[in-house]
Amino acid sequence: MADQYTIHFGILGCANIARKVSRAIKLAPNCTLSAIGSRSIEKASKFAKENEYPDSIKVYGSYDAVLDDPDVDAVYIPLPTSLHVKWAVLAAEKKKHVLLEKPVALNLKDLDIILEACENNGVQYMDATMWMHHPRTTQMRGFLSDAHRFGQLKAVHSVFSYLGGDDFLKNDIRVQPDLDALGALGDVGWYCIRAILWANDYEMPKAVTAWREPEYNEAGVILSCGASLRFEDGKQASFYCSFLSNLTMDISALGTRGNLRVHDFVIPFQENLGPFYVTANSGWVGMSIGCDPPPTEHLIKTDLPQEALMVMEFSKLVKNIKVNGVAPERKWTSISRKTQVVVDAVIASIGKGFVPIEIN
Amino acid sequence: MADQYTIHFGILGCANIARKVSRAIKLAPNCTLSAIGSRSIEKASKFAKENEYPDSIKVYGSYDAVLDDPDVDAVYIPLPTSLHVKWAVLAAEKKKHVLLEKPVALNLKDLDIILEACENNGVQYMDATMWMHHPRTTQMRGFLSDAHRFGQLKAVHSVFSYLGGDDFLKNDIRVQPDLDALGALGDVGWYCIRAILWANDYEMPKAVTAWREPEYNEAGVILSCGASLRFEDGKQASFYCSFLSNLTMDISALGTRGNLRVHDFVIPFQENLGPFYVTANSGWVGMSIGCDPPPTEHLIKTDLPQEALMVMEFSKLVKNIKVNGVAPERKWTSISRKTQVVVDAVIASIGKGFVPIEIN
Structure with missing residues (x-):
């Protein structure tokens, strides 16, 4: 059951891998899926239905709407790599914690823009390397x-x-x-x-x-x-x-x-x-x-x-920031950047x- | 039991690996160990005793003596690589078939000298790559x-x-x-x-x-x-x-x-x-x-x-040459040279x- 310490996830896009990760969010005990956004409301609704999302999950016809949702603590971003800079940076600026699908960026310059945005906005960053x-x-x-x-x-x-x-x-x-x-x-x-x-x-x-x-x-x-x-x-x-x-x-x-x-x-x-x-x-x-x-x-x-353990670990770090005022865990930033x-x-x-x- | 088709092996040197291969020669049904030679008769005798060679096996105080033994059909050469050209070529010239421990030569030039000697003397060549x-x-x-x-x-x-x-x-x-x-x-x-x-x-x-x-x-x-x-x-x-x-x-x-x-x-x-x-x-x-x-x-x-299967295959080829007048199998020459x-x-x-x- 969701409580005040449960981390609320939004998902940007209806990539195939989002099916697996939304299942992981369901399985992990310390988070819940709160919203899904796609470029069209039809696509998002179809995805929500296919994956048997409960009606309580908000379905949006844009990525922006997910980022503007005050109930969303963190976003999982499985968009094509070329879109990562734009949406990961926007997410960070809207104070959403960022779980970013790999490959995280087309190059280090792009990744550093993302990492800087996360750092400046005090949000947790982790790449979705499940193993x-x-x-x-x-x-x-x-x-x-x-x-x-x-x-x-x-x-x-x-x-x-x-x-x-x-x-x-x-x-x-x-x-x-x-x-x-x-x-x-x-x-x-x-x-x-x-x-x-x-x-x-x-x-x-x-x-x-x-x-x-x-x-x-x-x-x-x-x-x-x-x-x-x-x-x-x-x-x-x-x-x-x-x-x-x-x-x-x-x-x-x-x-x-x-x-x-x-x-x-x-x-x-x-x-x-x-x-x-x-x-x-x-x-x-x-x-x-x-x-x-x-x-x-x-x-x-x-x-x-492993993917449920991943979102669980991510959610734990987000909770530490949100509830306990701890700084984001930079280990995941460092490993991602080195890769x-x-x-x-x-x-x-x-x-x-x-x-x-x-x-x- | 040895018969007229049994291939008689000589071994040049008392390398550690010669223990394994002499056991293999004992296990293979179509060959027998006939002679062992070392630079000193003491070393050869000690090796023969340690490996429980029967008294019928001739023990020589030189490699030349093995090559000069008319009962020896084939030699296994586990000498240090730098000595391979000299002894493999001599063996071939004395019409002994050559089972050569790897690495077969320090370089292709040396190996080609060995292979040419084997070719010119109509003897079988094989490297001792057991697997x-x-x-x-x-x-x-x-x-x-x-x-x-x-x-x-x-x-x-x-x-x-x-x-x-x-x-x-x-x-x-x-x-x-x-x-x-x-x-x-x-x-x-x-x-x-x-x-x-x-x-x-x-x-x-x-x-x-x-x-x-x-x-x-x-x-x-x-x-x-x-x-x-x-x-x-x-x-x-x-x-x-x-x-x-x-x-x-x-x-x-x-x-x-x-x-x-x-x-x-x-x-x-x-x-x-x-x-x-x-x-x-x-x-x-x-x-x-x-x-x-x-x-x-x-x-x-x-x-x-596998080492017994190796000497068995080698002996089969030697028998084909010796008894049936077949040409040496060049597959093993080719593979060795490519390596x-x-x-x-x-x-x-x-x-x-x-x-x-x-x-x-």
Whole structure:
């Protein structure tokens, strides 16, 4: 039941992903969906009906109306990336806390405008990278921090791909140069980059080098690409992201003493169960005729899906600001910005002929 | 029991790996160990005793003596790489078939000298890349060739690493510039490169770019490195090899319709069982709250360990030459040479400041 501490969400736009997040808002105990706005009232009403929103949820024929609603504490923005600056900034100026779908911006300059608006208006900012909030992620972090079982990180490789059909590759929002110009790098590469930064405990790479010959659609939007990243102390990372190969969502992290693998890091195969695999202190058996131990599976249960945990965490921070007068949590700003810096470096490397882009 | 068709092996040197391969020769039904030679008779005798060789096996105090033994059909050469040209060429000239431990040569020029000697003397050549001979490898190849379940290959990533201790990193043969100058690239990167070529059905890459900042020991030998490879039609590959992180032996191959993973491709955790994991035609569930199907495990049993299957295959080819007058099988020459071309390209890329090295 909603009480005075319940955070009231508005959603800007009827993107497909908004169905998933509005369900998450329903599942999370500390927030409620209050309003949905679309460019047309018909579209918003249709969406509300299809998703079985109760009549108490206000349906608006514009994004502005959601932002002007005094009952709305926070907005979830799943609009095409090219519209993020306008609407995230407006939201912040109207003192709405901002949960922003990824890719958060077309480039760092745009993101900084958004972050500055959030900072200046004292509102919470978080990007909607759901897997960060799965309890599995915390468990995996624990393993990576285990000096005896994982040791020091040496290398990370991450992949996120799924197969877009012909229609997707021509017409989906995610491959339109005027809507989501980052293509696969923004939609799926974003997660790979986040995974690499996460595994490195948010240390930034020294340099990023894009792999030659990314694939593009006819409009020049990236359909697949990869990159190599260098960190301090010889640490290496690489990722590959694509709309052109079967669903793959892998992180593989190598430490001096152990390794970690996960094969569904973005969206777990099963909603309530996140598996990961570790090996530690491996050795050869006999005359190297085998090796031991084999990887062990760790199954992390979750009562709430990761996207519900995400809106719950976001709502908790918003409540802290609204009720307790605490300052916005800047951790999420920092992580989002670092991810964008690497996205920009990949684009710059491609643009400059696949040279290494140094990160300052 | 040995008969007239049994292939008689000699071994040059008492390397640790020779223990494993002499056991393999014992296990394989179509060959037998006939002689072992070392630079000193004491060392050879000690090795023969430690490995419980029967008295019928001839023990020599020189490599030449093995090559001069008319009962020896074939030699297994596990000497340090810098000695391969001399002894492999001598072996071929004495009409001994050559099973050559990897890395086969310090560079392509040296390998071509060996291959030419084998060709000119009508002897079989094979490199001792054992995993090629596991029945799992054939099964995995079958999956990669499945147009409906794997589709077209789009990307491969391979890793082989193990943790060398302080003593290993300073003193092991594999990190001595005068013995095995290729270091981790030759010892473990060899397998990664082979895996990438194998997944590409031995199509050669268009270009190879080494990752910046390989790690070296004090003598300047590579302890870890990585590279990106480009193939026709936008296909990408990458690998990472290291003596500085916990044992990892991964191939991950992405196809348009499926993906393949194996986590112990070089040496299976269990000698008689090779697992691999596939996913095919994956899709999202509901509002992308899950995905389906999860990877399935395939367990491939083998009665003989992969190294015994290797010497069995090699002996079969030698018998075909010796008994049936068939020409040597050049497939293994070709695969070995292609692997060396890529090894050389990685070294050239490092030497030239990490530029892409085009492969003609």
